Amino acid sequence: ETGVTQSPTHLIKTRGQQVTLRCSSQSGHNTVSWYQQALGQGPQFIFQYYREEENGRGNFPPRFSGLQFPNYSSELNVNALELDDSALYLCASSFDLGLSGNEQFFGPGTRLTVL
Amino acid sequence: KQEVTQIPAALSVPEGENLVLNCSFTDSAIYNLQWFRQDPGKGLTSLLLIQSSQREQTSGRLNASLDKSSGRSTLYIAASQPGDSATYLCAVIDGGTSYGKLTFGQGTILTVHP
Numbered sequence: 001e002t003g004v005t006q007s008p009t010h011l012i013k014t015r016g017q018q019v020t021l022r023c024s025s026q027s028g029h030n031t032v033s034w035y036q037q038a039l040g041q042g043p044q045f046i047f048q049y050y051r052e053e054e055n056g057r058g059n060f061p062p063r064f065s066g067l068q069f070p071n072y073s074s075e076l077n078v079n080a081l082e083l084d085d086s087a088l089y090l091c092a093s094s095f096d097l098g099l100s101g102n103e104q105f106f107g108p109g110t111r112l113t114v115l
Numbered sequence: 116k117q118e119v120t121q122i123p124a125a126l127s128v129p130e131g132e133n134l135v136l137n138c139s140f141t142d143s144a145i146y147n148l149q150w151f152r153q154d155p156g157k158g159l160t161s162l163l164l165i166q167s168s169q170r171e172q173t174s175g176r177l178n179a180s181l182d183k184s185s186g187r188s189t190l191y192i193a194a195s196q197p198g199d200s201a202t203y204l205c206a207v208i209d210g211g212t213s214y215g216k217l218t219f220g221q222g223t224i225l226t227v228h229p
Contacts, residue, residue, distance in 0.1 A: 004158075043159070043206075048215060048216065050214070056214030090158055097214050098215030098217075099215050100147065103161050103164045104217060106151070
């Protein structure tokens with residue numbers, strides 16, 4: 001069974017640029033959630049995708065957008081990058097929204113640095 | 116709005132000690148609570164998940180309890196080892212929600228020294 005994978009591992013961008021981060025979910029999972037973790041903080045929920053539809057969103061502006069593909073892999077896109085977007089971006093894979101007894105399993109993260 | 120607090124923020128113990136990490140949440144109507152471990156600069160590793168109808172879960176040297184009515188959970192680590200050094204995070208999913216948003220605490224940084 002393959003775990004959750006993310007690419008790239010690290011990324012450096014400049015303010016105003018756009019970035020795409022990728023996540024491959026664990027086999028058998030149909031839900032992907034994205035989180036932003038600033039240094040020294042707990043992760044903050046960005047949004048969740050379930051069966052290719054956005055199913056819930058946290059307090060992030062519209063320049064944070066995503067996609068989920070038929071194989072349940074996912075992309076996080078961030079436009080007009082700001083310095084405060086520098087963080088570790090984590091994706092979590094689960095079955096059926098990660099509710100009830102369904103654990104959420106996290107990938108290793110993508111470290112984004114905005115200069 | 117759900118808020119999750121973890122105490123202490125940091126803990127340093129000698130190898131072999133039993134220890135308790137605390138997590139509290141403001142809204143007791145939760146779906147479940149999950150404990151994670153995070154090594155520096157890495158992703159999160161799921162340790163234990165407790166559903167709202169359960170009171171505790173055990174895995175090896177780890178035992179997590181849940182008291183929904185008081186809004187508290189504890190993670191007990193028996194016979195700590197240097198390899199247990201990491202940041203421990205607890206997170207809850209609110210009840211009545213239609214999506215599995217995890218709300219995290221800020222974590223407890225654990226150092227176990229030989």
